Amino acid sequence: MGVTKYRSAGDMPPPPRVSGAALAATIRAVWARSRRLAPPAYTPGVQKFADIGAAQRARELEQRGRIRRLRTIRAR
Incomplete structure (x- = not known):
């Protein structure tokens, strides 16, 4: 295939x-x-946190779970 x-x-x-x-x-x-490459990163519904630190910890936990799922899928 040529380049134009x-x-x-x-x-x-x-x-x-x-x-x-x-x-x-x-x-x-x-x-x-x-959806296969990047499933939704949030849990459906409203989430309330006591402070910003708790929200950040929940976000990091979700991110670690996503990384773990992707590594499992890619290892197959």
């Missing part, structure tokens, strides 16, 4: 347009991949 250089973005051809079922499938695939 353009003087400006205006000289480039437009990106391919995806619509309909192909667009929905592409969006689902991207969302599924993002």
Whole structure:
């Protein structure tokens, strides 16, 4: 595959347009991949903490759990 250089973005051809079922499938695939790579880092619901230190400790604990999960997945 050759490399084409353009003087400006205006000289480039437009990106391919995806619509309909192909667009929905592409969006689902991207969302599924993002959930596998980085699942939500928060527990659903409202969390209250006594002080900023407690909030920071909870955040660090969640981060350590995420790192552990990613390492487990990557070790497979």
